[in-house]
Amino acid sequence: xxxxxxxxxxxPADSVMTFAEAFADPEFLTLAIPEVSEGGPCFDFALxxxxxxxxRKVETTTRFHLAEVAxxxxxxxxxxxxx
Numbered sequence: 001x002x003x004x005x006x007x008x009x010x011x012p013a014d015s016v017m018t019f020a021e022a023f024a025d026p027e028f029l030t031l032a033i034p035e036v037s038e039g040g041p042c043f044d045f046a047l048x049x050x051x052x053x054x055x056r057k058v059e060t061t062t063r064f065h066l067a068e069v070a071x072x073x074x075x076x077x078x079x080x081x082x083x
Contacts, residue, residue: 042070 011018022028036043044067051058069075 042066042075044068 017025044065046063046065049060049062049064051060066075
């Protein structure tokens, strides 16, 4: 790696790509473009559902599918920390 290469000081020596190469890679650049928008379709994911009625966490055989719920009603997802 040339010393005059941009960001050479922050690219690890064992990196398969320099910082500049990563930002020039079209596949990498697509990661910066959101594929979802407000009011648009959601990506589906499934989560195990649990039963807490006994006071304990008991795994059930059903799964929560986001796309299934979102097809019938609005869904709001909140990402963050409570700390």
